[in-house]
Amino acid sequence: MTVRLFRMLLLLSALLAGMPGYAEQAEPLVVAVHKHFPPHYILDETRVPDGFAIEVLEEIADRSGMRLVYRVYDDWAGMQEALRHGEVDLIPNMGITPQRKAFAAFTDPVETFAIGLFVRETNQDIHGLPDLAGIRAAGLERNVGLRLLKAAGNIEVITYDTQEHALFELLAGDVEAFAYPIPVAWKSARSAGVEDLIKQVGPPLKEIKRAIAVRKGDQVLLERLNASVGQFVGTPEYARIYSRWFGAPEPYWTVRRVMLVGGGGSALLLILIVIAMAYWRYRTTVVLYHDLKDSVEERDRAQQALERLNAELESRVDQRTGELQKEIRERKETEERLRKSEQSLEKAQQIAGLGNWEWDIPSGELSWSNEIYNIFGLDADQFFPEYDSFLACIHPEDRDRVKEAVDRALHQHQPYLVEHRLLRPDGEVRYVQEQGEVTRDRYDTPLRMIGIVHDITDRKRMESTMVQTEKMMSVGGLAAGMAHELNNPLGGILHGLQNMRRRLSPELEKNLEIAGGLGLDLERVERYLEQRGILGFLDGIEDAGERASAIVRNMLQFSRKSEIEMEKTDLAQLMEQTLELAAVDYDLKKRFDFRKIEVVRELEPGVPAVSCVASEIQQVLLNLLRNAAHAFSQAPDELQTTPRIVIRLARESDRVVIEVEDNGPGMDDKTRKRVFEPFFTTRPPGEGTGLGLCVSYFIICDEHGGEMRVESAPGQGSRFIIGLPLV
Amino acid sequence: MSLILIVDDEESVLLNLVAFIEDEGYEVISASDGEQALKIIDERKPDLGIMDMRLPGMDGNELIIKAHQLHGAMKYLVHTGSADYILPPELVGIGLSEKNVFKKPVPDMAIFTQAIADLLAE
Numbered sequence: 117m118t119v120r121l122f123r124m125l126l127l128l129s130a131l132l133a134g135m136p137g138y139a140e141q142a143e144p145l146v147v148a149v150h151k152h153f154p155p156h157y158i159l160d161e162t163r164v165p166d167g168f169a170i171e172v173l174e175e176i177a178d179r180s181g182m183r184l185v186y187r188v189y190d191d192w193a194g195m196q197e198a199l200r201h202g203e204v205d206l207i208p209n210m211g212i213t214p215q216r217k218a219f220a221a222f223t224d225p226v227e228t229f230a231i232g233l234f235v236r237e238t239n240q241d242i243h244g245l246p247d248l249a250g251i252r253a254a255g256l257e258r259n260v261g262l263r264l265l266k267a268a269g270n271i272e273v274i275t276y277d278t279q280e281h282a283l284f285e286l287l288a289g290d291v292e293a294f295a296y297p298i299p300v301a302w303k304s305a306r307s308a309g310v311e312d313l314i315k316q317v318g319p320p321l322k323e324i325k326r327a328i329a330v331r332k333g334d335q336v337l338l339e340r341l342n343a344s345v346g347q348f349v350g351t352p353e354y355a356r357i358y359s360r361w362f363g364a365p366e367p368y369w370t371v372r373r374v375m376l377v378g379g380g381g382s383a384l385l386l387i388l389i390v391i392a393m394a395y396w397r398y399r400t401t402v403v404l405y406h407d408l409k410d411s412v413e414e415r416d417r418a419q420q421a422l423e424r425l426n427a428e429l430e431s432r433v434d435q436r437t438g439e440l441q442k443e444i445r446e447r448k449e450t451e452e453r454l455r456k457s458e459q460s461l462e463k464a465q466q467i468a469g470l471g472n473w474e475w476d477i478p479s480g481e482l483s484w485s486n487e488i489y490n491i492f493g494l495d496a497d498q499f500f501p502e503y504d505s506f507l508a509c510i511h512p513e514d515r516d517r518v519k520e521a522v523d524r525a526l527h528q529h530q531p532y533l534v535e536h537r538l539l540r541p542d543g544e545v546r547y548v549q550e551q552g553e554v555t556r557d558r559y560d561t562p563l564r565m566i567g568i569v570h571d572i573t574d575r576k577r578m579e580s581t582m583v584q585t586e587k588m589m590s591v592g593g594l595a596a597g598m599a600h601e602l603n604n605p606l607g608g609i610l611h612g613l614q615n616m617r618r619r620l621s622p623e624l625e626k627n628l629e630i631a632g633g634l635g636l637d638l639e640r641v642e643r644y645l646e647q648r649g650i651l652g653f654l655d656g657i658e659d660a661g662e663r664a665s666a667i668v669r670n671m672l673q674f675s676r677k678s679e680i681e682m683e684k685t686d687l688a689q690l691m692e693q694t695l696e697l698a699a700v701d702y703d704l705k706k707r708f709d710f711r712k713i714e715v716v717r718e719l720e721p722g723v724p725a726v727s728c729v730a731s732e733i734q735q736v737l738l739n740l741l742r743n744a745a746h747a748f749s750q751a752p753d754e755l756q757t758t759p760r761i762v763i764r765l766a767r768e769s770d771r772v773v774i775e776v777e778d779n780g781p782g783m784d785d786k787t788r789k790r791v792f793e794p795f796f797t798t799r800p801p802g803e804g805t806g807l808g809l810c811v812s813y814f815i816i817c818d819e820h821g822g823e824m825r826v827e828s829a830p831g832q833g834s835r836f837i838i839g840l841p842l843v
Numbered sequence: 844m845s846l847i848l849i850v851d852d853e854e855s856v857l858l859n860l861v862a863f864i865e866d867e868g869y870e871v872i873s874a875s876d877g878e879q880a881l882k883i884i885d886e887r888k889p890d891l892g893i894m895d896m897r898l899p900g901m902d903g904n905e906l907i908i909k910a911h912q913l914h915g916a917m918k919y920l921v922h923t924g925s926a927d928y929i930l931p932p933e934l935v936g937i938g939l940s941e942k943n944v945f946k947k948p949v950p951d952m953a954i955f956t957q958a959i960a961d962l963l964a965e
Contacts, residue, residue: 603924607948608855614952615862626866665948 144183145337147173148195148204151188154279155303155361156209159188168361169209172226173328175353179344192258196220199331206337209326211260221334222327223341226349227358230320231261232298236286237315242293244318253293254282261295264321279304280424287313295321299362306363307414308421352399359403360410462486469571473552475503477526477562482506491548491571493540511537511545518550525554526562535572547576581825587793595794599671606668609661613654620645670807671794682820684725685733687772687840688765691719694737695763698745710745713759720766726840728820733840736812740776740836743808746799747780747834770842771822777835783828791826816840845963848889849873850880850906851922852898856947860893863952869959877901877909884910889917891959896923904931911937918962919943920955 149165150157156169165186177184187204189195198204200219212222235242242248249270255262257275265273274291276282283304286294294301298316305311328345330337348354462485465471471488475481482501489496492509499505510518514536525532532552537545552567619627622638631638645651698710741761748759757779764775783791790796792813797806816824816838828834847869851857854875861871872887874880876899883889892910896903907919919939921930924947930939942958949955 599926600924603947604853604856608853608859610948610950611859611863611952612855615859615866618863618866624866662950665950668948 144185145177145205146203147184147186148198148207149186149188150192150195151190152278153192155300168227168357169326171357171361172348172354173206173208175348175357176226176328176341176344179347180340182340199329202331205330205334206341207329210329212325212327216329217332219332220329221332221338222329223338223345224349225325225327226345227326229297229299229324229326231264231295231322231324232301232316232320233318234286234294234296234301234314235292235317236289237313239292239315239317242317245321248293251293252291253295254285254291255295256282259296260322260324261297265295280308280421281428283308283310283314284425284428297324303362304421307417308425309418356403356406360406363414466490469574471569473501473567473569475565475567477564488569491546491569492538493542493544493546509538509540511539513537521550522565525552525565529554532565532567546571546573548572581823595671599668602664602668606661606665609657610665613658613661616654667807670811682727682729685728685730686725687723687733687774688719690730690734691717691737691763691765691774694734694741697734698738698741710741713745713748713761716760716762718762718764718766720764723765723767723772724842726772726842728840729815732815732819736815736838737774737776739808739812744776744778744780744834747778750781750798767842768839771839772842774838774840775835776838777833779833782830782832782834783826784830788826788828792824844868844870845891845959846870846872846887846889847959848880848883848887848892850875850877850892850898850903851895852876853895856895860952860955864956864959867956867959877903877906880906881909881913884913884917888914890963891918891920893920893922893955896921896925896928904934907939908933908937918965920945920958920962922949923947 149170151159153167155167157165157167160166165188170186174184187198189198192210195204195207195210196216196219199207207220209227210216210220210222212225216222233242233245233248242251245264245268248265248268250272252272252274253265254274254276255265256279257277262273262275265271274285276285279296279300282291282294282296283301285291287310294314298320301314301316302311305314328341330341465485465487469487469491471485471491473485473488474483480502482503484496484501486496488501489499492499494509507515507519518534518536521532521534524530532550532554535547535549537547539545549570549572550567551570552565554562555564555566556562618624620638620642621627622642627638631641695715744761745759760779762775762777764773764777766773787798792809793806794810795806796810813824816822820840822838822840824836824838826834826836847864849857849860849864849871850873851860852875857873857875861873865871872883872889874883878900880892880894884892892907894903894907898906901909903921903923907921910917910919919934921928921934921939921944923944926946928944928946930941930944943962945954945958
């Protein structure tokens with residue numbers, strides 16, 4: 117069902133005074149009008165119905181003494197439905213068709229017009245309906261023209277909802293023809309100022325008559341209306357209304373009429389002609405006046421139509437602009453997504469220490485992701501990656517191996533997987549693993565190689581630390597076992613010495629007794645032993661035995677789990693105590709006066725207490741301080757700077773880190789790698805057991821579950837780093 | 844004169860301890876394994892034993908427990924080469940404590956004579 121626009125408009129028609137019978141009518145007639153079907157129906161600015169049909173009806177109603185009330189509808193169907201159901205009494209100017217006669221009765225025609233076919237002025241191909249086969253032609257919804265086009269059967273019919281729209285599309289070339297009531301089409305074209313751009317072609321498609329429709333059976337109303345229709349249609353007033361709504365009518369005086377009239381030749385006729393001419397002149401002046409008035413109004417309407425067309429054009433431009441803007445927006449969004457995805461890829465590569473590369477083999481062009489430059493320690497702006505410049509970055513000892521791996525991948529179809537070192541421009545050595553795939557053409561010629569570089573330096577270091585730890589643990593176990601076995605023979609030596617000394621001593625009663633029995637003077641025996649240095653040898657044996665037993669004691673620490681419970685210990689305080697201990701340490705004083713060393717404390721406040729065996733940690737710290745002091749004593753004079761030890765304490769997430777750093781002569785690579793090994797020492801034989809750092813390592817790593825490592829280079833001092841877990 | 848039994852499978856240890864403690868004026872007898880030691884304890888009832896822990900056959904702990912059954916009044920010094928030796932509850936049960944334990948190598952044998960004198964005086 118069509119939605120109806122219920123808008124009641126009351127218009128009182130003037131009653132003709134002194135005409136009895138018409139005054140009897142009390143109820144006004146309800147008239148159905150279309151809300152927009154120019155020029156028959158339009159609504160003026162105050163939404164009051166106006167138009168050719170309305171004006172004609174009002175003239176007729178005027179003559180019949182009828183009052184009218186208008187009801188406005190959206191479409192013809194609604195109007196017809198309303199008439200059928202008696203909701204309205206009449207419809208002015210409805211086309212007379214057999215279908216409509218089924219429910220409506222029509223007055224005598226108030227308007228006769230034809231449906232014409234319109235094309236663009238420039239069109240030379242279409243001369244009538246038969247030329248439209250397969251061509252796009254326009255019609256208006258519910259209009260006879262549309263039905264005629266459709267009835268042709270072979271025309272591509274496009275339906276529009278307004279005449280202006282259809283005309284616009286015709287001129288725009290969207291359709292080739294437009295079938296529409298001829299006067300209305302011209303009127304519309306003139307309003308829009310495009311009457312020169314279209315033409316009507318071929319004979320009219322159909323002639324149609326319009327009349328006032330009443331409900332079928334309403335004979336009384338029909339007769340009353342018919343009486344006035346006969347009076348009004350064809351009068352100058354009717355012509356004036358027609359020309360107002362359909363534009364200028366054809367001139368009254370055609371050549372044919374003049375010829376007809378001229379054939380009479382009588383004086384009376386001449387007089388009549390003069391009078392008629394005078395009257396015509398008067399009428400013409402009136403008509404001209406109205407025409408002028410109309411043309412002003414028409415210009416305004418044309419202006420409005422033009423504005424509508426402009427508005428339509430603008431809305432089209434707006435629509436297209438909107439589409440373009442949407443496209444641009446979508447493209448920007450896509451670019452933004454791409455940029456974000458690239459960013460997160462780059463970040464992922466940075467976190468993983470992984471870069472990707474692509475090598476175009478024919479051109480030799482090599483492209484690297486940013487992370488490769490980072491891994492290689494190169495500046496992306498100053499380095500141009502090529503196969504040769506890539507090879508130059510590889511550690512010289514690994515270069516041939518990488519070349520071979522590339523050759524094998526290119527020529528022997530082997531997977532490219534190689535681990536090698538890089539020698540960065542700053543001298544740092546890093547370990548990387550490379551992996552890649554070769555793309556070939558159909559002749560098996562390598563075209564491209566795509567791959568990744570993974571920085572595995574940290575993993576390598578961790579592996580080497582693990583190997584180191586494992587080695588140390590097995591060495592430790594071995595040492596502990598050996599210590600056990602050595603204890604008994606050592607005991608034999610030391611206890612044997614103790615017995616020998618005592619049994620040579622004249623102070624023991626039993627010695628004198630037995631010596632007396634043999635006729636020996638024990639005091640003389642003792643002098644003999646002294647003079648021959650035998651007592652010195654015994655001292656030597658004892659000294660050696662005690663040293664060996666000290667080594668064994670140390671070695672035993674590798675296997676011994678501390679029996680002392682771990683206690684929460686304030687490491688800052690422990691470090692201070694250890695420094696005090698170092699200052700008075702006799703062994704230390706013998707070699708290097710600890711008080712000459714500048715000690716810098718970088719202790720982070722608020723480091724939590726660590727669960728540990730304080731005496732053992734102290735032993736480790738003291739050992740490190742002793743080593744540092746020893747390092748200063750070894751420094752060549754020309755390198756001698758103010759000896760300085762920096763002691764640091766800091767919290768690092770779930771562990772506490774202690775550092776002991778000296779500015780001594782430092783260690784070369786070989787020494788640094790072996791420094792924790794048992795019995796490894798740089799001191800002259802007899803001066804150190806080579807177990808100090810080894811024991812320290814076990815105390816930290818094995819007993820406390822921590823870690824211990826050293827950083828050092830010749831001339832750069834040494835830094836020992838200890839990490840102890842907080843849990 | 845108190846009788847001291849020294850048990851050790853290491854000859855040099857036995858030799859030295861026996862000599863040293865004899866020189867201190869005790870009567871000393873030695874054994875190099877548990878079986879031999881138990882026989883001596885059964886026959887001679889020594890006042891005190893210095894017991895090595897790692898012996899061929901029965902170990903020192905077992906030896907002390909069995910010896911205690913044979914001769915309840917006997918006193919003991921544990922002489923061990925294991926740095927991580929812990930006194931088992933059975934020995935604590937018959938009156939031994941940390942002061943009875945000596946870890947090898949004992950730097951000065953006078954430590955033993957002092958401990959022997961202290962224990963025998965109890």
